[in-house]
Amino acid sequence: MTWSISVDTTTCLGSGICAGSRPDIFQFHGSYAEPITDHLEPDEDVLDLADTCPAAAILIRDESGAELAPRP
Protein backbone atom coordinates (compact mmCIF):
# COMPACT_ATOMS: atom_id res chain seq x y z
CA MET A 1 0.00 0.00 0.00
CA THR A 2 1.24 3.49 -0.82
CA TRP A 3 0.10 6.97 0.12
CA SER A 4 -0.25 9.98 -2.12
CA ILE A 5 1.30 13.28 -1.16
CA SER A 6 0.89 16.80 -2.46
CA VAL A 7 1.76 20.34 -1.42
CA ASP A 8 -0.63 23.19 -2.10
CA THR A 9 1.93 25.61 -3.50
CA THR A 10 -0.49 28.55 -3.28
CA THR A 11 -0.79 28.27 0.50
CA CYS A 12 2.79 27.09 1.21
CA LEU A 13 4.60 29.83 3.14
CA GLY A 14 8.03 28.69 2.06
CA SER A 15 9.18 27.94 5.60
CA GLY A 16 11.37 25.10 4.34
CA ILE A 17 10.64 23.02 7.43
CA CYS A 18 9.53 19.99 5.39
CA ALA A 19 12.51 19.95 3.01
CA GLY A 20 14.88 20.82 5.85
CA SER A 21 13.67 17.81 7.83
CA ARG A 22 13.06 15.29 5.03
CA PRO A 23 15.02 16.14 1.89
CA ASP A 24 14.29 12.61 0.66
CA ILE A 25 10.59 13.52 0.37
CA PHE A 26 10.44 17.28 -0.20
CA GLN A 27 12.27 19.67 -2.47
CA PHE A 28 12.50 23.42 -1.97
CA HIS A 29 12.04 25.71 -5.00
CA GLY A 30 12.90 29.28 -4.13
CA SER A 31 9.69 30.21 -2.36
CA TYR A 32 7.73 26.99 -2.03
CA ALA A 33 8.22 23.28 -1.48
CA GLU A 34 7.07 20.28 -3.46
CA PRO A 35 7.13 16.56 -2.89
CA ILE A 36 9.78 14.76 -4.94
CA THR A 37 7.33 12.01 -5.90
CA ASP A 38 3.53 11.76 -5.81
CA HIS A 39 3.59 8.54 -3.81
CA LEU A 40 5.40 7.28 -0.77
CA GLU A 41 5.56 4.24 1.46
CA PRO A 42 3.60 4.74 4.71
CA ASP A 43 5.73 6.83 7.03
CA GLU A 44 4.48 8.22 10.37
CA ASP A 45 7.10 10.97 10.39
CA VAL A 46 5.74 12.41 7.17
CA LEU A 47 2.26 12.54 8.69
CA ASP A 48 3.76 14.46 11.60
CA LEU A 49 5.42 16.91 9.25
CA ALA A 50 2.12 17.42 7.43
CA ASP A 51 0.41 18.09 10.77
CA THR A 52 2.96 20.67 11.76
CA CYS A 53 3.45 22.48 8.44
CA PRO A 54 2.70 26.09 9.45
CA ALA A 55 0.46 26.54 6.40
CA ALA A 56 -1.29 23.16 6.57
CA ALA A 57 -0.22 22.89 2.91
CA ILE A 58 0.91 19.26 2.90
CA LEU A 59 -1.87 16.79 2.07
CA ILE A 60 -1.50 13.04 2.49
CA ARG A 61 -4.09 10.49 1.39
CA ASP A 62 -4.22 6.72 1.56
CA GLU A 63 -5.00 4.47 -1.39
CA SER A 64 -8.76 4.91 -1.02
CA GLY A 65 -8.31 8.69 -1.23
CA ALA A 66 -9.08 9.26 2.46
CA GLU A 67 -7.23 12.16 4.06
CA LEU A 68 -4.60 11.00 6.56
CA ALA A 69 -2.98 14.37 7.29
CA PRO A 70 -3.14 17.12 8.29
CA ARG A 71 -5.07 15.84 11.27
CA PRO A 72 -7.17 18.40 13.18
Add this chain to the structure above:
Amino acid sequence: MTAADERVQDYPFNRPEGLDLAPAYGAARTGPGMIRVQLPFGEPAWLATRYEDARFVLGDRRFSRALAAERDEPRVQFHRGSGGILAMDPPDHTRLRVLVASAFTVRRVERLRPRVREIADGLVADMYASGSPADLVEAFALPLPVQVICELLGVPAADRHLFREWSDGLLSTAALTAEEFTRNDQELSAYMAGLVAQRREAPADDLMSALIAARADDVERLTEQELVELCVGVLVAGHETTATQIPNFVHVLLTRPDRLAELQADPDLIPAAVEELMRFVPLGATSAFARYATEDVQVGSVLVRAGEPVLAAIGSANHDETRFPDAEEVRFDRETTAHLGFGHGAHHCLGAALARVELQEAIRALLTLSNLAEAGDPVWKTQMLVRGPRTLPIAWEA
Protein backbone atom coordinates in the same frame (compact mmCIF):
# COMPACT_ATOMS: atom_id res chain seq x y z
CA MET B 1 38.45 31.32 -2.76
CA THR B 2 39.42 29.57 0.47
CA ALA B 3 39.28 30.55 4.10
CA ALA B 4 42.98 31.26 4.11
CA ASP B 5 43.01 34.12 1.59
CA GLU B 6 40.07 36.04 3.01
CA ARG B 7 40.39 39.03 5.31
CA VAL B 8 38.67 38.41 8.64
CA GLN B 9 36.44 41.30 9.77
CA ASP B 10 35.43 42.01 13.36
CA TYR B 11 31.78 41.24 14.01
CA PRO B 12 28.98 42.16 14.87
CA PHE B 13 28.78 45.12 12.47
CA ASN B 14 25.55 46.67 13.75
CA ARG B 15 25.54 49.32 16.42
CA PRO B 16 23.22 48.21 19.21
CA GLU B 17 21.38 51.59 19.11
CA GLY B 18 18.77 52.09 16.43
CA LEU B 19 17.61 49.69 13.76
CA ASP B 20 19.90 50.58 10.88
CA LEU B 21 21.81 47.88 9.09
CA ALA B 22 25.55 48.54 9.15
CA PRO B 23 26.90 49.62 5.71
CA ALA B 24 29.36 46.70 5.85
CA TYR B 25 26.47 44.35 5.03
CA GLY B 26 25.58 46.19 1.82
CA ALA B 27 29.24 46.18 0.80
CA ALA B 28 29.48 42.46 1.46
CA ARG B 29 26.25 41.69 -0.43
CA THR B 30 27.32 43.53 -3.58
CA GLY B 31 30.88 42.27 -3.12
CA PRO B 32 31.78 38.67 -2.36
CA GLY B 33 28.53 37.76 -0.57
CA MET B 34 30.33 35.33 1.72
CA ILE B 35 32.84 36.97 4.04
CA ARG B 36 35.00 35.91 7.01
CA VAL B 37 34.11 37.30 10.44
CA GLN B 38 35.39 37.03 14.01
CA LEU B 39 32.90 37.31 16.88
CA PRO B 40 33.98 38.35 20.40
CA PHE B 41 34.12 34.65 21.38
CA GLY B 42 34.71 31.45 19.46
CA GLU B 43 36.34 30.60 16.18
CA PRO B 44 36.15 32.67 12.97
CA ALA B 45 33.17 31.96 10.71
CA TRP B 46 31.79 32.56 7.26
CA LEU B 47 28.97 35.09 7.14
CA ALA B 48 26.33 34.61 4.43
CA THR B 49 25.04 38.11 3.64
CA ARG B 50 22.94 37.47 0.51
CA TYR B 51 19.39 36.19 0.58
CA GLU B 52 20.07 33.15 -1.60
CA ASP B 53 23.12 32.06 0.38
CA ALA B 54 21.64 32.68 3.83
CA ARG B 55 18.51 30.74 2.98
CA PHE B 56 20.52 27.96 1.43
CA VAL B 57 22.67 27.52 4.54
CA LEU B 58 19.64 27.54 6.87
CA GLY B 59 17.79 25.03 4.70
CA ASP B 60 20.44 22.52 3.63
CA ARG B 61 20.93 19.46 5.78
CA ARG B 62 24.64 19.27 5.08
CA PHE B 63 24.85 22.10 7.60
CA SER B 64 24.62 20.98 11.21
CA ARG B 65 23.67 22.77 14.41
CA ALA B 66 24.54 19.78 16.61
CA LEU B 67 28.24 19.93 15.64
CA ALA B 68 28.49 23.34 17.31
CA ALA B 69 28.49 21.62 20.70
CA GLU B 70 31.84 20.00 19.90
CA ARG B 71 33.40 23.23 18.69
CA ASP B 72 34.31 26.70 19.90
CA GLU B 73 31.10 28.16 18.53
CA PRO B 74 31.19 31.79 17.35
CA ARG B 75 29.18 33.87 19.84
CA VAL B 76 28.91 37.30 21.44
CA GLN B 77 29.08 36.20 25.02
CA PHE B 78 31.34 33.95 27.00
CA HIS B 79 28.80 31.48 28.30
CA ARG B 80 26.99 29.13 25.98
CA GLY B 81 23.43 27.82 25.94
CA SER B 82 22.96 24.30 27.21
CA GLY B 83 21.50 23.11 23.94
CA GLY B 84 17.87 22.30 23.42
CA ILE B 85 15.95 22.12 20.19
CA LEU B 86 18.00 24.74 18.38
CA ALA B 87 21.14 22.68 19.01
CA MET B 88 19.83 19.48 17.42
CA ASP B 89 19.91 18.03 13.89
CA PRO B 90 17.34 15.90 12.11
CA PRO B 91 16.28 13.15 12.75
CA ASP B 92 16.56 13.80 16.53
CA HIS B 93 15.43 17.35 15.93
CA THR B 94 12.46 16.24 13.82
CA ARG B 95 11.26 13.91 16.54
CA LEU B 96 11.27 16.60 19.20
CA ARG B 97 10.02 19.29 16.87
CA VAL B 98 6.92 17.43 15.68
CA LEU B 99 6.02 16.64 19.28
CA VAL B 100 6.14 20.27 20.29
CA ALA B 101 4.89 21.71 17.04
CA SER B 102 1.59 19.93 17.53
CA ALA B 103 0.96 22.43 20.33
CA PHE B 104 1.85 25.38 18.06
CA THR B 105 -0.05 24.67 14.85
CA VAL B 106 -1.75 27.55 13.07
CA ARG B 107 -5.12 26.11 14.06
CA ARG B 108 -4.30 25.88 17.75
CA VAL B 109 -2.77 29.31 17.80
CA GLU B 110 -5.76 30.89 16.03
CA ARG B 111 -7.89 29.61 18.89
CA LEU B 112 -5.74 31.77 21.19
CA ARG B 113 -6.35 34.91 19.16
CA PRO B 114 -9.43 36.12 21.05
CA ARG B 115 -7.55 35.83 24.34
CA VAL B 116 -4.49 37.63 22.93
CA ARG B 117 -6.82 40.37 21.69
CA GLU B 118 -8.40 40.66 25.12
CA ILE B 119 -4.99 41.01 26.78
CA ALA B 120 -3.86 43.62 24.23
CA ASP B 121 -7.08 45.63 24.55
CA GLY B 122 -6.86 45.44 28.34
CA LEU B 123 -3.31 46.82 28.34
CA VAL B 124 -4.30 49.66 26.00
CA ALA B 125 -7.28 50.46 28.25
CA ASP B 126 -5.00 50.61 31.31
CA MET B 127 -2.58 52.85 29.45
CA TYR B 128 -5.41 55.11 28.33
CA ALA B 129 -6.73 55.32 31.88
CA SER B 130 -3.32 56.39 33.25
CA GLY B 131 -3.18 59.11 30.61
CA SER B 132 -0.86 60.24 27.83
CA PRO B 133 2.14 60.03 27.53
CA ALA B 134 3.25 56.50 28.43
CA ASP B 135 6.26 54.27 27.95
CA LEU B 136 5.11 51.75 25.36
CA VAL B 137 7.72 49.20 26.45
CA GLU B 138 6.84 49.07 30.12
CA ALA B 139 3.09 49.57 29.74
CA PHE B 140 2.44 47.34 26.75
CA ALA B 141 5.26 45.59 24.91
CA LEU B 142 6.77 43.73 27.87
CA PRO B 143 3.58 42.62 29.66
CA LEU B 144 1.82 41.35 26.51
CA PRO B 145 4.13 38.44 25.58
CA VAL B 146 4.87 37.56 29.21
CA GLN B 147 1.18 37.26 29.91
CA VAL B 148 0.54 35.23 26.75
CA ILE B 149 3.41 32.83 27.39
CA CYS B 150 2.59 32.46 31.09
CA GLU B 151 -1.00 31.59 30.20
CA LEU B 152 0.22 29.16 27.56
CA LEU B 153 2.50 27.43 30.02
CA GLY B 154 0.03 27.71 32.88
CA VAL B 155 2.17 29.92 35.11
CA PRO B 156 0.00 31.39 37.89
CA ALA B 157 -0.44 35.17 37.74
CA ALA B 158 1.25 35.56 41.12
CA ASP B 159 4.53 34.10 39.78
CA ARG B 160 4.80 36.24 36.65
CA HIS B 161 7.21 38.76 38.09
CA LEU B 162 9.65 35.90 38.82
CA PHE B 163 9.40 34.87 35.23
CA ARG B 164 10.32 38.22 33.95
CA GLU B 165 13.41 38.42 36.15
CA TRP B 166 14.63 35.00 35.09
CA SER B 167 14.10 35.55 31.43
CA ASP B 168 15.74 38.99 31.56
CA GLY B 169 18.65 37.32 33.33
CA LEU B 170 19.07 34.69 30.63
CA LEU B 171 19.17 37.26 27.89
CA SER B 172 21.13 40.09 29.44
CA THR B 173 24.80 39.89 28.66
CA ALA B 174 25.45 43.01 30.65
CA ALA B 175 24.52 42.49 34.23
CA LEU B 176 25.13 38.90 35.29
CA THR B 177 28.37 37.19 36.23
CA ALA B 178 28.88 33.60 35.09
CA GLU B 179 27.79 32.28 38.51
CA GLU B 180 24.71 34.47 38.59
CA PHE B 181 23.86 33.37 35.08
CA THR B 182 24.08 29.71 36.06
CA ARG B 183 22.07 30.24 39.24
CA ASN B 184 19.41 32.14 37.33
CA ASP B 185 19.23 29.34 34.75
CA GLN B 186 18.97 26.71 37.50
CA GLU B 187 16.23 28.57 39.37
CA LEU B 188 14.16 28.90 36.23
CA SER B 189 14.66 25.24 35.33
CA ALA B 190 13.74 24.15 38.85
CA TYR B 191 10.60 26.27 38.71
CA MET B 192 9.66 24.76 35.35
CA ALA B 193 10.30 21.25 36.65
CA GLY B 194 7.83 21.99 39.45
CA LEU B 195 5.22 23.17 36.96
CA VAL B 196 5.72 20.07 34.84
CA ALA B 197 5.22 17.84 37.87
CA GLN B 198 2.02 19.69 38.81
CA ARG B 199 0.63 19.35 35.30
CA ARG B 200 1.39 15.66 35.22
CA GLU B 201 -0.72 15.26 38.36
CA ALA B 202 -3.50 17.56 37.25
CA PRO B 203 -3.57 18.31 33.51
CA ALA B 204 -5.10 21.66 32.53
CA ASP B 205 -6.06 23.24 29.24
CA ASP B 206 -2.65 24.69 28.49
CA LEU B 207 0.39 24.14 26.33
CA MET B 208 2.38 22.39 29.01
CA SER B 209 -0.37 19.80 29.48
CA ALA B 210 -0.54 19.35 25.70
CA LEU B 211 3.22 18.78 25.62
CA ILE B 212 3.02 16.25 28.41
CA ALA B 213 0.19 14.47 26.63
CA ALA B 214 1.93 14.61 23.25
CA ARG B 215 2.06 11.12 21.85
CA ALA B 216 0.89 9.68 25.15
CA ASP B 217 -0.01 6.61 23.11
CA ASP B 218 3.55 6.22 22.02
CA VAL B 219 6.86 5.25 23.55
CA GLU B 220 8.50 8.37 22.18
CA ARG B 221 7.31 10.72 24.87
CA LEU B 222 9.27 13.73 25.89
CA THR B 223 11.67 13.09 28.73
CA GLU B 224 11.36 15.21 31.83
CA GLN B 225 14.51 17.11 30.96
CA GLU B 226 13.43 17.71 27.38
CA LEU B 227 10.14 19.11 28.63
CA VAL B 228 11.81 21.47 31.05
CA GLU B 229 14.36 22.62 28.46
CA LEU B 230 11.60 23.17 25.97
CA CYS B 231 9.52 25.28 28.30
CA VAL B 232 12.58 27.36 29.18
CA GLY B 233 13.34 27.58 25.46
CA VAL B 234 9.84 28.75 24.63
CA LEU B 235 10.15 31.43 27.26
CA VAL B 236 13.57 32.72 26.19
CA ALA B 237 12.92 32.46 22.48
CA GLY B 238 9.41 33.85 22.57
CA HIS B 239 9.47 36.56 25.18
CA GLU B 240 12.29 38.98 24.44
CA THR B 241 11.92 38.65 20.66
CA THR B 242 8.22 39.52 20.64
CA ALA B 243 8.52 42.16 23.38
CA THR B 244 11.22 43.86 21.32
CA GLN B 245 9.55 43.65 17.92
CA ILE B 246 6.40 45.40 19.20
CA PRO B 247 8.14 48.73 19.96
CA ASN B 248 10.36 48.29 16.89
CA PHE B 249 7.31 48.01 14.65
CA VAL B 250 5.61 50.94 16.37
CA HIS B 251 8.76 53.05 16.00
CA VAL B 252 8.99 52.28 12.27
CA LEU B 253 5.31 53.14 11.79
CA LEU B 254 5.36 56.35 13.86
CA THR B 255 8.39 57.62 11.93
CA ARG B 256 6.58 56.90 8.63
CA PRO B 257 3.23 58.73 8.91
CA ASP B 258 2.14 57.62 5.39
CA ARG B 259 2.38 53.97 6.39
CA LEU B 260 0.61 54.61 9.68
CA ALA B 261 -2.22 56.41 7.88
CA GLU B 262 -2.49 53.55 5.39
CA LEU B 263 -2.99 51.07 8.24
CA GLN B 264 -5.44 53.29 10.08
CA ALA B 265 -7.50 53.61 6.91
CA ASP B 266 -7.47 49.87 6.25
CA PRO B 267 -6.81 47.61 9.24
CA ASP B 268 -7.14 44.57 6.96
CA LEU B 269 -3.59 45.43 5.89
CA ILE B 270 -2.26 44.57 9.36
CA PRO B 271 -1.18 40.99 8.55
CA ALA B 272 0.67 42.19 5.43
CA ALA B 273 2.19 45.01 7.48
CA VAL B 274 3.46 42.57 10.10
CA GLU B 275 5.16 40.46 7.39
CA GLU B 276 6.76 43.53 5.86
CA LEU B 277 7.95 44.78 9.25
CA MET B 278 9.35 41.32 10.08
CA ARG B 279 11.36 41.64 6.87
CA PHE B 280 12.32 45.27 7.31
CA VAL B 281 13.43 45.36 10.96
CA PRO B 282 16.84 43.74 11.50
CA LEU B 283 16.12 42.56 15.03
CA GLY B 284 19.39 40.86 15.80
CA ALA B 285 22.41 42.96 16.65
CA THR B 286 24.43 39.96 15.58
CA SER B 287 23.96 36.69 13.73
CA ALA B 288 23.93 33.66 15.97
CA PHE B 289 23.54 29.89 15.94
CA ALA B 290 26.27 28.99 13.43
CA ARG B 291 25.78 26.05 11.11
CA TYR B 292 28.72 23.67 10.66
CA ALA B 293 29.40 22.11 7.26
CA THR B 294 29.47 18.32 7.52
CA GLU B 295 31.16 18.06 4.10
CA ASP B 296 32.59 20.51 1.55
CA VAL B 297 29.66 22.60 0.29
CA GLN B 298 29.65 25.31 -2.37
CA VAL B 299 27.85 28.42 -1.08
CA GLY B 300 27.70 31.21 -3.66
CA SER B 301 31.27 31.88 -4.76
CA VAL B 302 32.84 30.05 -1.83
CA LEU B 303 33.62 26.42 -1.17
CA VAL B 304 32.90 26.01 2.53
CA ARG B 305 35.12 23.24 3.86
CA ALA B 306 33.85 20.41 6.03
CA GLY B 307 33.99 21.53 9.66
CA GLU B 308 33.77 25.26 8.97
CA PRO B 309 30.97 27.29 10.63
CA VAL B 310 28.66 29.58 8.63
CA LEU B 311 26.42 32.29 10.10
CA ALA B 312 23.33 33.42 8.21
CA ALA B 313 22.94 37.22 8.32
CA ILE B 314 19.14 37.35 8.45
CA GLY B 315 18.84 41.15 8.57
CA SER B 316 21.14 41.54 5.59
CA ALA B 317 19.36 38.82 3.61
CA ASN B 318 16.04 40.55 4.21
CA HIS B 319 17.45 43.75 2.68
CA ASP B 320 18.87 42.03 -0.41
CA GLU B 321 17.74 44.10 -3.42
CA THR B 322 17.91 41.11 -5.73
CA ARG B 323 15.14 39.49 -3.68
CA PHE B 324 13.27 42.53 -2.36
CA PRO B 325 13.33 45.47 -4.81
CA ASP B 326 13.41 48.84 -3.00
CA ALA B 327 14.40 46.89 0.09
CA GLU B 328 14.93 50.07 2.13
CA GLU B 329 11.29 51.02 1.69
CA VAL B 330 8.45 49.83 3.89
CA ARG B 331 5.64 48.65 1.60
CA PHE B 332 2.58 46.63 2.47
CA ASP B 333 1.93 45.49 -1.11
CA ARG B 334 4.98 43.32 -1.78
CA GLU B 335 4.52 40.25 -3.92
CA THR B 336 7.62 38.51 -2.64
CA THR B 337 7.35 37.45 0.93
CA ALA B 338 9.36 34.49 2.26
CA HIS B 339 11.51 36.80 4.40
CA LEU B 340 13.95 35.14 6.77
CA GLY B 341 12.78 36.99 9.88
CA PHE B 342 11.63 33.72 11.42
CA GLY B 343 14.55 31.79 9.99
CA HIS B 344 14.23 29.04 7.41
CA GLY B 345 14.41 25.27 7.15
CA ALA B 346 14.21 22.71 9.90
CA HIS B 347 14.67 25.31 12.68
CA HIS B 348 12.18 27.82 11.24
CA CYS B 349 10.66 29.58 14.25
CA LEU B 350 8.43 27.22 16.17
CA GLY B 351 6.48 30.15 17.56
CA ALA B 352 6.02 32.02 14.27
CA ALA B 353 2.24 31.57 14.21
CA LEU B 354 1.96 32.74 17.82
CA ALA B 355 4.33 35.66 17.26
CA ARG B 356 2.26 36.74 14.24
CA VAL B 357 -0.95 36.68 16.26
CA GLU B 358 0.66 38.69 19.06
CA LEU B 359 2.19 41.26 16.72
CA GLN B 360 -1.02 41.65 14.69
CA GLU B 361 -3.18 42.04 17.76
CA ALA B 362 -0.68 44.45 19.34
CA ILE B 363 -0.74 46.76 16.31
CA ARG B 364 -4.51 46.48 16.02
CA ALA B 365 -5.05 47.45 19.66
CA LEU B 366 -2.61 50.37 19.51
CA LEU B 367 -4.21 51.80 16.37
CA THR B 368 -7.36 52.42 18.39
CA LEU B 369 -5.55 55.30 20.13
CA SER B 370 -6.16 58.47 18.16
CA ASN B 371 -3.30 60.64 16.92
CA LEU B 372 -0.69 58.23 18.18
CA ALA B 373 2.80 59.77 18.07
CA GLU B 374 6.24 59.48 19.64
CA ALA B 375 6.50 61.78 22.65
CA GLY B 376 10.29 61.77 22.70
CA ASP B 377 13.24 59.82 21.36
CA PRO B 378 13.46 56.12 22.11
CA VAL B 379 16.25 55.03 24.45
CA TRP B 380 17.88 51.98 22.90
CA LYS B 381 19.01 48.77 24.54
CA THR B 382 22.74 48.39 24.42
CA GLN B 383 23.32 44.66 24.74
CA MET B 384 24.48 42.72 21.73
CA LEU B 385 21.49 40.40 21.38
CA VAL B 386 18.26 41.78 20.06
CA ARG B 387 17.94 45.45 19.21
CA GLY B 388 15.05 47.68 20.18
CA PRO B 389 13.94 50.50 22.44
CA ARG B 390 14.40 50.11 26.18
CA THR B 391 11.84 52.91 26.50
CA LEU B 392 9.60 54.40 23.81
CA PRO B 393 7.51 57.38 24.97
CA ILE B 394 4.21 57.60 23.11
CA ALA B 395 1.38 60.12 23.24
CA TRP B 396 -2.19 60.13 22.01
CA GLU B 397 -5.32 62.25 22.20
CA ALA B 398 -7.91 61.37 24.81
